[in-house]
Amino acid sequence: MSPQDHLPKANSKMLQPKHGSLTAWQAxxxxxxxxxxxxxxxxxxxxxxxxFAIAVVLALPGFIMTLASQIKHxxxxxxxxQGQINVFLHTQxxxxxxxxxxxxxxxxxxxxxxxxxxxxxxxxxxxxxxxxQQITTxxxxxxxxxxxxxxxxxxxxxxxxxxxxxxNNPLVANLSEGGEWIKRLQDISRFFDHLSWWILGLxxxxxxxxxxxxxxxxxxxxxxxxxxxxLIGGTRRYMLRPLLYDGAITxxxxxxxxxxxxxxxxxxxxxxxxxxxxxxxxxxxxxxPILLSLLxxxxxLVLGWLSAQIMGINFLRKxxxx
Amino acid sequence: xxxFDGASRRFSNGHFGLQDVSFHIPEGRMVFITGxxxxxxxxxxxLIPALDHPTSGTVRIGGHDLKxxxxxxxxxxxxxIGVVFQDHHLLPxxxxxxxxxxxLQVSGFLSGDIRxxxxxxxxxxxxxxxxxxxxxxxxxxxxxxxxxxxALVNRPKILLADEPTGNLDPELSREIFNQFAQFxxxxxxxxxxxxxxxxLKTYAVPRIVLNQGRISHIEEAF
Numbered sequence: 310m311s312p313q314d315h316l317p318k319a320n321s322k323m324l325q326p327k328h329g330s331l332t333a334w335q336a337x338x339x340x341x342x343x344x345x346x347x348x349x350x351x352x353x354x355x356x357x358x359x360x361f362a363i364a365v366v367l368a369l370p371g372f373i374m375t376l377a378s379q380i381k382h383x384x385x386x387x388x389x390x391q392g393q394i395n396v397f398l399h400t401q402x403x404x405x406x407x408x409x410x411x412x413x414x415x416x417x418x419x420x421x422x423x424x425x426x427x428x429x430x431x432x433x434x435x436x437x438x439x440x441x442q443q444i445t446t447x448x449x450x451x452x453x454x455x456x457x458x459x460x461x462x463x464x465x466x467x468x469x470x471x472x473x474x475x476x477n478n479p480l481v482a483n484l485s486e487g488g489e490w491i492k493r494l495q496d497i498s499r500f501f502d503h504l505s506w507w508i509l510g511l512x513x514x515x516x517x518x519x520x521x522x523x524x525x526x527x528x529x530x531x532x533x534x535x536x537x538x539x540l541i542g543g544t545r546r547y548m549l550r551p552l553l554y555d556g557a558i559t560x561x562x563x564x565x566x567x568x569x570x571x572x573x574x575x576x577x578x579x580x581x582x583x584x585x586x587x588x589x590x591x592x593x594x595x596x597x598p599i600l601l602s603l604l605x606x607x608x609x610l611v612l613g614w615l616s617a618q619i620m621g622i623n624f625l626r627k628x629x630x631x
Numbered sequence: 632x633x634x635f636d637g638a639s640r641r642f643s644n645g646h647f648g649l650q651d652v653s654f655h656i657p658e659g660r661m662v663f664i665t666g667x668x669x670x671x672x673x674x675x676x677x678l679i680p681a682l683d684h685p686t687s688g689t690v691r692i693g694g695h696d697l698k699x700x701x702x703x704x705x706x707x708x709x710x711x712i713g714v715v716f717q718d719h720h721l722l723p724x725x726x727x728x729x730x731x732x733x734x735l736q737v738s739g740f741l742s743g744d745i746r747x748x749x750x751x752x753x754x755x756x757x758x759x760x761x762x763x764x765x766x767x768x769x770x771x772x773x774x775x776x777x778x779x780x781x782a783l784v785n786r787p788k789i790l791l792a793d794e795p796t797g798n799l800d801p802e803l804s805r806e807i808f809n810q811f812a813q814f815x816x817x818x819x820x821x822x823x824x825x826x827x828x829x830x831l832k833t834y835a836v837p838r839i840v841l842n843q844g845r846i847s848h849i850e851e852a853f
Contacts, residue, residue, distance in 0.1 A: 333739030340736075537720050540682065541781075542710030543737040544703070630682045631702040 337550060345554035348527075349562075356559065359523040363516050363563025363609055368570040370509040371605060375575060377501035379582070396456040396475055397483040400428075407454050410480050414456065419468045421459045428452040453482060513612055516563070520556050520616035527555065528624045539629045545622075548629065552621040553614055560613020561606050568605035572598050632658040632820050633679060633789065637688035640674050640844075648674035650844040651688065656822065658788075661815040663831050664824040666841035672824035675841070676791050679822070680712045681705045692789075710738050713782030717794035721766045721777055727753070728762040731780045738785055752784040756810065772803040779810060783819075790814055792823040796830065804830055 349356045398407065407425075414423050426434075431452040436442055460468050476484050528535070535548050575582075633656040640649040649671045656662050664672050677683040678690045681697045690697050692708065700708065713734075721730050732749040740748070753759045756776040766774060775795065782790060792811065796804035808823075808830060815821045825831060831838060838850040 332741060336741060337736070337739075533720070534722055537722065538733070538737060539706075540680065540709060540714060540720075541734040541737055542706045542708075544706045547706075547737060631705060 337547070338554075341551045341554040342558075344551055345558045348555060349558075355523060355526070359519060359559055360563045360566060362519045363560060363613075364566035364570055366512045366515050366519065367564055367567035367605060367609060368574070370505055370512050371567055371571040372574055373501065373508055374505040375571060377498060377505050380498040380501055392460045394458040394460065394472065394475065395485040396458060396481055397485075398454045398456070398480050399482045400451070400453045402454060402480050406480050410456075410478070414458065417471055419461055419471045421461045423459070424457040426455040426457065428454060431455060513608075516560065516609070516612040517616040517619065520559055520563075520613045521620040523559065524552055524556055524617055524620045525624070528552070528620065532628060535625070535629050545625055545629075548625060549618070549621045552617045556613040556615075556617025556620075557610050558613070560609035560611070560616070562609070563613070564605040564607065564609020565602050567609065568598070568601040571605070572601055632656055632660075632693065633822065634691040634694075635675075635678075635688070636691070638678065638685040638690050639687045640671075640678065640683065641686045647844045649678070649685070652841075652844075652846055653688075654839055654846065654849065656820060658820055659815075659818050661812065661821040661834075661836050662823070663834075663836055663838045664822060664841065665826060665828065665831055665838050666847070667826060669843075670841040671844040672826075672841055673793050674844070676714075676793050676822065676824050679789070679791055680709045680714065710734070710785065711787050712789045712791060713785075713787035715775075715778050715782045715790070715792040715795045717797040721774055721781075723766045725766065726762070727758060727764050727766065727769070727777050730766060730777055731762075731784050734781060734785050740785075748784055749780075752780040755783070756780045772799055772806075775799060775803075775807060776810075779807065783814060787819065789820045789822070792821070792825075794825055795823065796825065796827060801830070805833075808834065 398410065402410075411423075411425065414420060428450040432450055435452070460471075462468060472484065475481055538548055635652050635654050638649060638652045639647060641647050652671075652675065664675060666672055674683070678685055678697075679692065681700070684690075684698060697708075722733075728749055731752055732745045735745045735748055750759060750762065753762050756779055758773060758776055758780065761769065761773065766777070769777065779795070782792075790811065795811075796807050799807065804827065811821050811823060812834070835851070840847045840850065
């Protein structure tokens with residue numbers, strides 16, 4: 310027996326819609342959408358207070374995420390700049406020591422390439438830079454042998470171990486390197502990255518509760534109407550639909566407003582932040598406002614819709630007979 | 632059409648709203664359910680559109696056991712049942728037209744059809760000229776007529792009325808009952824719960840008399 314067989318056979322006099330259910334479904338969606346927009350005018354205080362609350366709640370993780378991505382960016386630029394270690398050997402190092410050291414360097418997998426600058430070449434370069442040709446005749450040559458090491462990945466753990474090995478090598482007098490700082494910066498970047506996702510999660514939940522609370526009040530007001538709709542044959546989906554539109558539109562507008570706040574904040578801070586970033590040969594890059602609005606709007610819309618879904622289903626389950 | 636077979640409804644406090652009730656109302660009949668307040672009339676009516684379910688026994692509509700009907704089929708069942716309440720259950724923030732049109736919107740009619748059919752229903756209860764009025768601008772009698780127009784606007788197979796004249800004066804009550812009789816005359820199965828014995832006796836209609844949740848007797852067997 311099909312489920313339809315459970316129903317009383319339709320009376321020939323009973324009205325049935327002439328149009329396809331798709332047309333009616335579309336018409337109801339349009340009506341719900343218009344009603345949700347109308348609610349912004351009909352109850353401006355309640356609606357816009359919720360929208361502003363969502364905007365503030367979404368703007369903070371949005372701002373932190375943007376900041377985290379900038380730190381990552383600066384870290385990347387710095388890391389690529391610092392992908393070179395200058396190794397200064399002791400001046401007492403013999404040609405044989407230098408050859409041994411060179412062989413050892415060539416065996417290290419973290420090293421992309423290395424270049425030896427002999428004391429003579431160093432002195433010549435110095436003389437060229439200082440425009441003093443006389444110093445090329447200095448005897449003895451006070452400069453050490455220098456190796457310029459180009460690393461494969463300046464930030465990975467193996468490279469840090471290499472740095473450690475280099476500084477412990479008795480032939481090495483000095484190292485010019487920024488690896489620890491890169492590592493620290495990237496740790497900070499990772500921390501901000503994790504933090505921003507956690508904050509987004511927590512604040513996303515807050516959005517769900519904020520929207521949910523507004524919709525709960527709306528549901529209480531519409532309780533009689535929903536009961537009546539249930540009584541005259543409205544499905545749960547039909548009852549939920551206006552609520553989903555309310556939640557989604559509230560979330561969407563809250564998200565767009567959040568993007569405006571983030572953009573305004575970044576614009577306001579652009580000058581000092583860019584000055585800082587310029588020190589690392591980069592500058593702050595923010596998504597274009599439209600893309601930022603789309604992104605935040607989408608997040609707000611999904612959270613608003615989700616909130617309406619949870620709140621609506623819960624309310625209907627408790628208050629309206631199946 | 633409507634069949635109760637040993638139906639009982641026991642509430643969570645242990646009280647029986649309905650106890651071992653059995654009867655059968657054939658299609659197209661008009662029946663009164665009567666009894667004192669608290670005798671189980673409203674409980675009985677709520678079982679017909681599956682707004683509530685018997686704790687034991689069965690209720691069948693059109694031969695099908697409502698207990699076995701999947702919950703997602705209830706809306707389709709309810710679209711074929713018009714319900715008139717004593718306290719109207721009208722939406723005060725909407726106009727007369729919108730209140731009456733609601734079942735058609737829920738059933739998926741388009742705006743042109745909704746307008747035509749709603750105006751026809753309002754015309755039938757004499758409120759066509761009041762369609763733009765707000766509900767709180769209407770008298771009690773007018774509100775009840777809006778209630779009736781809404782229950783009948785999509786021509787249901789079954790019309791249920793729970794104390795439909797509870798707050799109305801005798802003349803208006805008679806008018807409302809006459810309207811129910813007209814719908815019965817065109818083939819609608821009408822079940823009216825009322826304790827107004829004086830009014831009920833003026834109609835030659837079978838009466839199921841309830842007392843403390845049980846059927847005390849059935850007058851004019853059908």
